[in-house]
């Protein structure tokens with residue numbers, strides 16, 4: 001893919017339409033949107049419904065315009081998923097579909113815990129009250145604990161965290177909305193990690209986010225040696241941050257001292273699983289259907305919404321009436337990136353596979369970690385599989401095995 005490639009007209013029009021969306025008359029769109037997303041995380045169910053209603057309402061007014069842009073974008077998309085990703089996604093979607101029922105049951109447990117009658121789309125982002133709120137510790141103590149947790153599963157984990165502290169590569173900064181991130185303050189220098197000020201005191205439930213950002217730093221440090229100056233492949237952008245995050249989850253779930261809050265923390269984590277393993281697959285299926293329909297001719301709003309309702313009801317187990325994912329999902333409107341969400345899903349599957357490897361074979365050596373990173377330098381998924389010594393195409397059963405950590409986490413006790 002040529003990065004210089006011109007932004008397609010239809011995608012430009014999509015972005016312009018998105019920017020024109022106003023949540024309230026007076027406030028500027030950006031600020032108001034931040035407040036509304038905070039509302040979606042609120043403990044009060046009424047608050048969440050209100051935020052959701054305002055968000056969806058603002059987008060829904062433009063449904064016909066979005067539908068016509070969608071038809072144009074999909075009409076221009078190539079459907080050769082196999083060529084782009086080096087695999088057929090159908091067995092992956094089938095395996096992910098098999099974990100659906102476990103996630104639905106977990107979503108209902110979460111709904112009960114956060115004062116809703118059953119799963120509602122507006123509750124996807126809701127925080128479970130007091131999940132792991134106990135025993136907040138100062139950042140320095142949290143880093144020491146994190147070093148020990150990582151060392152249990154990854155050789156050199158402790159030394160890495162100590163190096164981050166010693167090198168003053170972790171910073172707390174004022175962030176209006178939580179947005180932990182990494183960047184390079186000195187051009188050509190190492191990546192630094194930036195966390196919101198509230199990480200002055202770290203709760204157990206915040207440890208996975210801290211581990212995630214440190215995972216980016218660890219990944220970048222190694223890439224600086226292996227492939228200096230080269231960009232990270234999109235498919236594996238999040239794989240190694242999710243790996244460190246996954247290690248901390250293993251520890252939190254198994255750790256006796258956190259056992260009392262285990263279920264709450266798991267239900268809090270369910271947001272990510274819902275997005276990765278229900279929303280992305282639903283969107284991929286929807287995109288496939290839209291591309292197919294757009295090639296058959298006109299794609300009226302009614303047809304878009306009917307397909308959306310059918311596919312989303314199947315993935316989420318409830319009707320998506322009044323939801324707006326099909327309008328908000330940028331990748332659907334960019335003809336350059338058909339099935340863009342598959343990159344996230346594939347990267348996530350690789351991180352789960354690495355976690356499963358640790359669970360079954362024990363602590364990962366530094367050499368094993370380096371090899372895993374080295375093997376992902378190519379952006380092609382089948383290339384990665386080959387380097388891992390797998391020559392046969394991935395079957396649904398292979399993907400299903402990789403999803404075992406998710407099944408174990410959310411299965412009822």
Ligand SMILES: [Zn+2]
Nearest residue numbers: 212216238241
């Ligand atoms: Zn990340």
